Structures are given as structure tokens and as C-alpha cells.
Amino acid sequence: SQTIHQWPATLVQPVGSPLSLECTVEGTSNPNLYWYRQAAGRGLQLLFYSVGIGQISSEVPQNLSASRPQDRQFILSSKKLLLSDSGFYLCAWSRRGTYEQYFGPGTRLTVT
Amino acid sequence: ELKVEQNPLFLSMQEGKNYTIYCNYSTTSDRLYWYRQDPGKSLESLFVLLSNGAVKQEGRLMASLDTKARLSTLHITAAVHDLSATYFCAVPLNTDKLIFGTGTRLQVFP
Numbered sequence: 259s260q261t262i263h264q265w266p267a268t269l270v271q272p273v274g275s276p277l278s279l280e281c282t283v284e285g286t287s288n289p290n291l292y293w294y295r296q297a298a299g300r301g302l303q304l305l306f307y308s309v310g311i312g313q314i315s316s317e318v319p320q321n322l323s324a325s326r327p328q329d330r331q332f333i334l335s336s337k338k339l340l341l342s343d344s345g346f347y348l349c350a351w352s353r354r355g356t357y358e359q360y361f362g363p364g365t366r367l368t369v370t
Numbered sequence: 371e372l373k374v375e376q377n378p379l380f381l382s383m384q385e386g387k388n389y390t391i392y393c394n395y396s397t398t399s400d401r402l403y404w405y406r407q408d409p410g411k412s413l414e415s416l417f418v419l420l421s422n423g424a425v426k427q428e429g430r431l432m433a434s435l436d437t438k439a440r441l442s443t444l445h446i447t448a449a450v451h452d453l454s455a456t457y458f459c460a461v462p463l464n465t466d467k468l469i470f471g472t473g474t475r476l477q478v479f480p
Contacts, residue, residue: 307467357468
């Protein structure tokens with residue numbers, strides 16, 4: 259069976275500090291990978307998605323970046339956090355050529 | 371541009387009552403997904419609707435899809451407190467992306 263992990267689960271960072279969130283998927287190969295952000299009480303905003311190693315599509319211009327160094331690893335980064343970066347960050351995966359996405363447990367980021 | 375709209379955005383309902391959540395989308399799609407999000411938690415898959423006229427039921431929830439009307443409904447029967455959550459519908463834009471609705475926050479009170 260497939261499992262998706264995210265860490266850390268919670269994070270409190272000061273404005274201007276760097277960020278690195280990690281997502282890994284087990285039990286599947288060549289998945290599509292996604293990063294979403296959810297502000298408090300709001301819907302999902304797609305940030306990045308990847309269909310393969312080193313292939314990143316950015317949906318929203320901002321101070322965040324994503325990388326996919328390995329087939330089942332997806333990393334979300336920032337060099338300098340803003341207050342507006344606070345939110346619930348969700349990683350998801352889907353099988354190549356299909357639509358249904360499966361979500362990780364999420365990382366709750368608070369920028370102070 | 372594909373738009374996915376849900377209504378209502380917020381629903382407060384009494385236990386035992388019935389209600390329907392609507393999901394409308396703007397372009398052709400032959401499939402639709404429903405997800406549930408408990409407060410402070412991630413999204414979990416609820417229903418996968420893969421064709422026109424598809425109907426899926428689990429417990430007090432029943433989802434249906436009308437691809438000609440570009441409409442899906444999520445019907446709640448005899449609501450209980452455990453159903454309190456936010457419900458999202460999602461429509462594929464292509465094989466790489468899902469477009470999510472705004473979500474419907476359901477609160478069931480005694």
C-alpha cells in the first residue's frame with residue numbers, strides 16, 4: 259500500500275527565516291506530486307506540481323520554490339518567509355495518468 | 371478556465387435533518403471527486419464519481435454526478451454530529467491537476 263509522509267507536522271518560524279518542508283511517498287513509482295497551501299478557514303491553493311524528477315510547474319508566483327530531487331521526494335522551500343506564508347501546507351500524490359489525489363497529513367506553518 | 375463552485379459555503383444543520391451540497395463546474399468533465407476535511411486535519415477521499423449518472427453512498431452521505439448539467443450533489447440524510455467537517459469537490463483539469471471547489475463547511479448541532 260502507498261503512504262505519504264510530511265514533516266515537520268508543525269513549525270513556527272520568524273519572518274525572514276528560511277523554510278524547508280519535506281514530503282515523501284512510499285509504495286509507488288513515478289507519482290505526480292503536489293504542494294497546496296490552505297489559509298485558515300479557506301480553500302486549497304495549488305502552489306507547485308511535478309510530473310517527474312526535476313520537473314516543477316509553478317502555479318502562483320511568490321517567494322516559495324519547490325524541488326524534486328528524487329522520484330518520491332518533494333521539497334518546498336523559501337529563502338525568506340513572509341507573514342503571509344503562514345498556513346497549512348499539504349502535499350499530495352497521484353498515479354501518473356490518473357486524477358485522484360491522495361493527501362499527506364500536512365504541515366502547519368506559523369510565521370511570527 | 372475551469373471554475374468549480376460549491377454552495378452553500380457554510381451549512382449549519384440540526385441533527386436528524388436532511389440537506390444537499392451542490393458542486394457546479396464550468397467545463398466538460400466525465401468525473402468528479404469529493405473529499406472530506408476534519409478540522410485541523412488533511413483531506414481524505416470520500417467519493418469518486420467516474421461517469422454520468424454515477425451514484426455512490428456511504429452511510430448517511432450520497433453523492434451523484436450529472437455531467438450534462440455539470441453538477442454534482444452531496445446529500446446528507448439524518449445528519450449526525452460526526453459529519454461535521456468541510457467537504458470539497460474537485461474536477462480534473464487534465465491528468466496532472468485537480469481544480470478544487472471552495473469547500474462547504476458543515477456544522478451539525480443537537
